[in-house]
Amino acid sequence: MTPTVRKPKIIKNSVRTRLIVFGILAVLLVICSLLSDHLTPYDPYLQDLSNAKAAPSQQHVFGTDRYGRDMLSRVIVGSRTSIFSTLLLVAIITAVGTVIGVFCGWHGKKIDTVLMRISDMFLAFPGLVFALAVAGVLGGGLHNAIFALAAISWPKYARIARSQTLAQKETPYLRAARLSGSGTVKMLAKHVLPNIIGPILVTSMLDIGTMMMELAGLSFLGLGAKPPIAEWGSMMSENRALFTTVPWITLAPGLAIFISVMIFNLLGDTVRDYADPRTRGR
Amino acid sequence: MQPILKVENLTKVFKSNGRPDFTAVDHIGFELMPGECLGLIGESGSGKSTVANLITRLTDLSAGRVVLDGQDISSLSGRGLRDAYRKMQMVFQTPTESFDPRRRLGDGIGESLRNFGNCRAEVKERVAELLVQCGLTPDFAEHYPHQVSGGQCQRAAIARAIAIEPRLLICDEATSALDVTIQKEVIQLFGRLREQLHLSILFICHDIALVQQFCDRVLVMYKGKIVEEGVPDEVIQAPRNEYTKRLIESIL
Numbered sequence: 001m002t003p004t005v006r007k008p009k010i011i012k013n014s015v016r017t018r019l020i021v022f023g024i025l026a027v028l029l030v031i032c033s034l035l036s037d038h039l040t041p042y043d044p045y046l047q048d049l050s051n052a053k054a055a056p057s058q059q060h061v062f063g064t065d066r067y068g069r070d071m072l073s074r075v076i077v078g079s080r081t082s083i084f085s086t087l088l089l090v091a092i093i094t095a096v097g098t099v100i101g102v103f104c105g106w107h108g109k110k111i112d113t114v115l116m117r118i119s120d121m122f123l124a125f126p127g128l129v130f131a132l133a134v135a136g137v138l139g140g141g142l143h144n145a146i147f148a149l150a151a152i153s154w155p156k157y158a159r160i161a162r163s164q165t166l167a168q169k170e171t172p173y174l175r176a177a178r179l180s181g182s183g184t185v186k187m188l189a190k191h192v193l194p195n196i197i198g199p200i201l202v203t204s205m206l207d208i209g210t211m212m213m214e215l216a217g218l219s220f221l222g223l224g225a226k227p228p229i230a231e232w233g234s235m236m237s238e239n240r241a242l243f244t245t246v247p248w249i250t251l252a253p254g255l256a257i258f259i260s261v262m263i264f265n266l267l268g269d270t271v272r273d274y275a276d277p278r279t280r281g282r
Numbered sequence: 283m284q285p286i287l288k289v290e291n292l293t294k295v296f297k298s299n300g301r302p303d304f305t306a307v308d309h310i311g312f313e314l315m316p317g318e319c320l321g322l323i324g325e326s327g328s329g330k331s332t333v334a335n336l337i338t339r340l341t342d343l344s345a346g347r348v349v350l351d352g353q354d355i356s357s358l359s360g361r362g363l364r365d366a367y368r369k370m371q372m373v374f375q376t377p378t379e380s381f382d383p384r385r386r387l388g389d390g391i392g393e394s395l396r397n398f399g400n401c402r403a404e405v406k407e408r409v410a411e412l413l414v415q416c417g418l419t420p421d422f423a424e425h426y427p428h429q430v431s432g433g434q435c436q437r438a439a440i441a442r443a444i445a446i447e448p449r450l451l452i453c454d455e456a457t458s459a460l461d462v463t464i465q466k467e468v469i470q471l472f473g474r475l476r477e478q479l480h481l482s483i484l485f486i487c488h489d490i491a492l493v494q495q496f497c498d499r500v501l502v503m504y505k506g507k508i509v510e511e512g513v514p515d516e517v518i519q520a521p522r523n524e525y526t527k528r529l530i531e532s533i534l
C-alpha cells in the first residue's frame with residue numbers, strides 16, 4: 001500500500017517545486033527588464049567606431065556590434081521592449097478572447113454563430129503569414145506588429161472561454177445564483193469567470209513563449225521594432241549580414257530569446273500541471 | 283382566498299436534433315393555497331424536477347401560465363423575475379452541485395440577502411442564524427461545498443432557500459440525503475415556517491410515508507401528466523388510478 005499512497009505526494013511536491021523555481025526565474029526576468037536601465041555595464045546607444053565588431057572579451061562579454069555598441073548592454077535594454085511587448089500582447093489576446101468567448105457562450109443565438117465563424121476563419125489561417133500581411137499593410141513598427149498578432153491570436157481564447165461558459169451555464173449553482181436574485185453581470189463576474197479562468201490563464205502562460213518568438217520574428221523581418229530601438233528580433237536582423245565574418249554578433253540576442261522563451265514555456269507547462277488536479281494530486 | 287401559486291396548462295417539450303420531440307410535462311395544472319403543503323410524487327423521470335424548473339422559470343415554458351401570488355410570471359424576465367424570486371425559492375435536487383465550488387457556503391446562503399439589499403454584517407449574522415435553524419453550526423459558513431457531507435450541504439441549501447423568507451418554497455427531494463432524525467428536524471422546521479410565515483410548500487418526494495405525514499394534498503405524476511390528486515391518506519389507501527396503485531404497491 002505504501003507506494004500507492006506516496007506516489008501522488010512526490011508528484012505534487014515536484015510540480016510545486018517546479019512552479020516555484022520557474023516562477024522565480026520568470027519574475028527575475030521581468031524585474032531585470034524593469035530595471036534594465038540600471039543594469040547595463042555600458043550605454044547601449046553609445047557608438048564607438050574604433051571598437052566596432054569586437055570579439056567577446058572581458059570588457060565586452062558578448063562583443064560589440066558594427067557601431068561599437070556593447071551587445072550585452074543592448075540585450076539587457078532590449079529585454080524591456082521584447083518582454084513587455086510580449087506580455088502586453090498576451091494580456092490583450094487573453095482579455096479580448098475571453099470577453100468575446102464568454103459573451104458568445106452566454107448569449108448564444110445568431111451573434112454567437114457569426115462571431116464563431118469569424119474566429120474559425122482566423123483559426124484556419126497560418127498565423128504568422130496573416131500577421132505579416134497585416135503588418136505589411138499597416139507598415140512596420142512595434143505597435144502594428146502587436147496589433148497584427150493580436151488580431152490573429154484571440155480566437156483560440158474565445159473558443160476556450162466559450163466552451164467553458166457553455167459548460168457553466170446549466171450548472172445547478174448558476175441556477176441557484178439566478179434564483180437568489182443575481183443579475184447577469186453579477187453571475188458572470190462572481191460565478192462564471194472565477195470558474196473558467198484557470199484553463200484560460202494556463203493557455204496564456206503557454207502562449208508567452210510562442211508570442212515572444214513571433215514578435216521577434218516580425219521584428220527580424222523588419223515589421224516590428226525599428227532600429228535603433230534595442231529589441232532582440234531586430235538586433236538579430238540588424239547584424240545578420242555580419243554573421244559570416246563575426247558569428248558571435250547574433251549570439252547575445254539569440255541566447256536571450258532562447259532562454260526567455262524556454263523559461264516561459266516551462267512555467268506554462270508547470271502551471272498547466274499544477275492546475276490539473278489529476279497531476280497535482282489532492 | 284387567493285392561491286399563492288396557480289399553474290395552468292403547463293407544458294414542456296424538449297426538442298433535440300435527430301430524435302423526436304419529448305414531452306416531459308404535459309398540460310398540467312394545479313393550485314397551491316397559502317400555508318398549504320402540496321406533495322408531488324411519481325417515478326424517476328416522470329417530470330417532477332422539470333415542473334419545479336418551469337415554475338421557477340429556470341427552464342423556458344413551451345406553453346402554459348404560472349401565476350404567483352396573483353401575478354402572471356410566465357413572461358417575466360430580468361428585474362421582474364428577480365422580484366418574483368423574493369416570494370419563491372427552491373431547494374435543488376442536487377445540493378452539493380447547487381453551491382459554487384469556489385465559494386464558501388456562507389456566500390451562497392447570503393447571496394439572496396445581499397442581492398435584496400442587506401449589508402454585510404447583517405447578512406453574516408442572519409446566515410449564522412439560518413445555519414443553526416437548519417441544524418448546523420455557524421462555522422459551516424466558512425466551509426467549501428466539497429468539505430461537507432451531502433446531508434450537511436442539503437441543510438445549507440434549505441438555509442439558503444428560506445433566507446429571504448419566501449412565501450412559496452419548492453423542495454425537490456430536499457430531505458432525500460438526510461437520515462431519519464435530521465429529516466424529522468427539517469420537517470419540524472418547515473412546519474414552524476409554515477405557521478410563522480404562512481409558507482406554502484411544493485414538496486417533491488419519493489418517500490410516500492413522509493408525504494402522508496407532512497402534506498395536505500398530493501399529486502401523482504406519470505409520464506408528464508398528473509394522473510391522480512387528493513388527500514394523501516385517501517390516495518394511498520384507495521388509489522383510483524392504475525399507475526398509482528402500482529407505484530404505491532411497489533413502495534409499500
Ligand SMILES: Nc1ncnc2c1ncn2[C@@H]1O[C@H](COP(=O)(O)OP(=O)(O)OP(=O)(O)O)[C@@H](O)[C@H]1O
Nearest residue numbers: 296304306324325326327328329330331332333375
Ligand atoms: N434538458 C433536457 N433535455 C431533454 N430531456 C430532458 C431534459 N431535462 C429532462 N429531460 C427529460 O425529462 C424527463 C423528466 O425529467 P425530470 O428531471 O423532470 O424527472 P424527475 O421526475 O425529476 O426524476 P427524478 O425523480 O429522477 O429526479 C426525463 O425523461 C428526462 O430525460
Ligand SMILES: [Mg+2]
Nearest residue numbers: 330331332375
Ligand atoms: Mg428530479
